[in-house]
């Protein structure tokens with residue numbers, strides 16, 4: 131596909147600012163910013179996009195450099211492809227350590243003030259965190275929107291499933307979701323008659339099938355109710371086989387790789403097993419695909435300024451309206467040299483994610499009259515359990531995850547303990563213990579194997595790995611929060627986010643059950659449990675006499691919560707700030723609860739809904 | 750004199766991949782160079798000379814004797830063992846792993862001895878992926894839906910699972 135995405139220089143932007151007033155400034159080029167930009171340009175609005183990162187991946191060459199960085203990196207963690215940028219830093223899991231009670235660790239960009247240390251992360255580059263997301267795209271369950279009423283937990287949303295259903299469809303179109311309605315209609319999730327996903331579901335992996343063969347049709351009992359189990363495929367934001375029934379028989383044309391010149395790659399997912407941290411062929415959705423559409427359509431009315439870090443929101447104290455955004459534009463990631471520019475617009479949209487958006491508001495001294503900016507930070511808690519299957523299952527092939535167990539995403543047990551969704555990882559024990567590299571070093575250095583015994587040993591050990599990742603629900607709690615502190619700043623002098631987090635007891639009850647559940651699954655499939663949680667692990671949480679290594683979920687939410695009551699929420703149902711009528715805070719931060727759905731599809735749906743309100747305001 | 754030939758012979762025996770496959774990765778020269786740069790040509794020479802002096806394995810009993818000598822004289826050597834193990838790990842993963850600190854204390858310093866990926870292509874060419882019938886994450890993608898079928902694990906000479914001893 132051809133597109134004309136290009137960066138605009140600061141000088142050009144300044145010149146334009148004098149002639150054409152900007153209608154909307156959008157901070158961030160992740161999926162939230164991209165959707166809003168695309169919707170506003172469709173209506174002919176004049177949009178300026180600000181991106182903190184350098185935007186080198188606008189070209190295919192730049193994108194491929196990320197891939198090459200990844201190949202050459204010793205630590206193949208989530209952020210391995212992305213160069214260090216002290217002017218727009220991001221959290222990185224490789225630098226974390228366990229905290230002593232009361233201790234704060236400011237060695238990483240995202241200051242950890244504990245007690246729990248989270249390895250959650252996000253990416254500050256062009257395309258935002260969709261550059262390395264895994265792209266699972268389940269909808270939230272209808273019951274997730276009413277967890278206070280139904281289960282006495284968390285809060286109810288001011289919107290329901292039915293309010294979002296049409297926007298879920300739009301988001302599924304934009305992301306290009308591969309799934310089959312039959313597999314995704316469960317626990318009250320409904321679709322309009324005749325709806326099909328844009329592309330057909332990705333098949334379950336051989337590993338999934340080996341688990342399913344022994345597990346499907348069995349049940350577990352929880353608080354007196356029985357739950358049947360079944361391995362199901364997840365909906366995925368990656369290109370599969372287009373469904374010709376889509377759009378009442380009009381079909382769907384997948385979006386391939388995008389770049390600022392024409393290229394011919396990136397149609398169907400080829401099973402690179404590398405969606406996180408970067409898909410080599412761009413089969414997996416990233417927000418550059420949405421932005422490419424906006425730029426192609428609206429050259430002239432959309433501009434992108436990169437290396438532009440929004441640093442302060444300036445308010446008129448009388449009306450509460452935002453008058454301008456102060457932006458630090460740097461020349462080189464290595465140097466703090468920058469120019470501060472002030473940008474005025476009719477509306478301002480902060481789409482810089484659920485950590486960076488509250489960080490910017492708080493750094494601007496804007497706490498919201500509800501006092502809730504930065505509070506109610508949520509993220510899924512992950513618990514991993516891993517085992518050896520009784521036979522070779524071909525682990526290390528396919529997308530990171532194709533199938534899992536969703537039967538305990540919903541149910542009456544949620545009165546007592548958190549729900550969870552279970553992933554079967556096609557990449558084996560990688561997340562838990564660093565497989566397959568750790569297997570190699572163990573067999574060579576510890577087991578003293580070489581030659582044919584080593585080669586066979588590796589096959590037996592790696593190809594039979596099974597890892598279950600439990601994505602456990604976390605309810606909002608005001609003390610889980612993002613703050614800022616003038617003693618912690620980055621190279622540009624911007625205050626860094628400080629995160630305080632305690633894994634709620636409700637979640638830990640879910641985690642304890644998850645561990646039991648994993649044992650049951652392993653028993654049923656005949657797998658040898660290998661899980662162990664090291665008390666020295668940075669994410670170690672003790673609960674009821676047991677210890678668990680809890681991982682962050684990268685599903686950040688809650689920090690500018692939406693609601694109908696301006697005293698108990700930061701934004702309204704259009705994600706518009708109650709205090710500042712021309713300011714929108716969009717993204718996961720608006721979500722009151724997250725249930726057991728990876729958040730992006732839902733936050734994308736919310737952005738489509740909000741774009742309508744922005745257009746009304748800009749009329 | 751180039752050490753490539755004995756280096757490949759040794760590598761083939763300890764990785765259980767034939768020389769042609771090792772050559773096919775295109776990494777042989779850069780791995781040899783890496784080892785020489787880090788531990789020194791002389792030390793590697795010594796390892797390879799020792800290797801070449803092992804009894805030839807033509808019969809089963811001699812095969813065993815050869816494996817025992819390999820284990821005792823090379824893998825069991827405080828000085829050469831860690832290098833031999835690193836050569837295996839290089840081929841399997843494309844990564845040079847920092848030598849154990851006991852080695853560096855006794856035989857160091859080796860200033861370039863840090864864990865690193867030799868080149869982006871050496872990651873992609875790691876034997877690990879071939880051995881298990883998979884592919885390096887992020888490269889050599891096997892194709893849409895290939896993951897739904899059982900893996901094709903390539904057979905190899907001396908596989909203990911194929912020829913129980």
Ligand SMILES: Cc1cc2nc3c(=O)[nH]c(=O)nc-3n(C[C@H](O)[C@H](O)[C@H](O)COP(=O)(O)OP(=O)(O)OC[C@H]3O[C@@H](n4cnc5c(N)ncnc54)[C@H](O)[C@@H]3O)c2cc1C
Nearest residue numbers: 158159160161162182254258259264265266440684728730
């Ligand atoms: C490893 C991983 C796997 C994931 N897998 C899934 C999954 O399977 N399914 C799912 O639903 N979700 C997944 N997620 C979460 C998903 O990636 C995020 O929810 C989503 O991308 C958030 O989009 P966003 O646009 O709101 O924020 P982001 O994508 O974080 O975008 C924020 C943008 O703002 C820019 N920015 C930040 N600060 C400033 C500033 N001060 N000035 C200017 N620009 C700024 C950033 O550079 C970035 O472009 C995953 C995340 C990770 C890390």
Ligand code: SF4
Nearest residue numbers: 399400402403405409
């Ligand atoms: S499995 Fe691969 S080709 Fe498919 S989306 Fe992931 S990285 Fe891309």
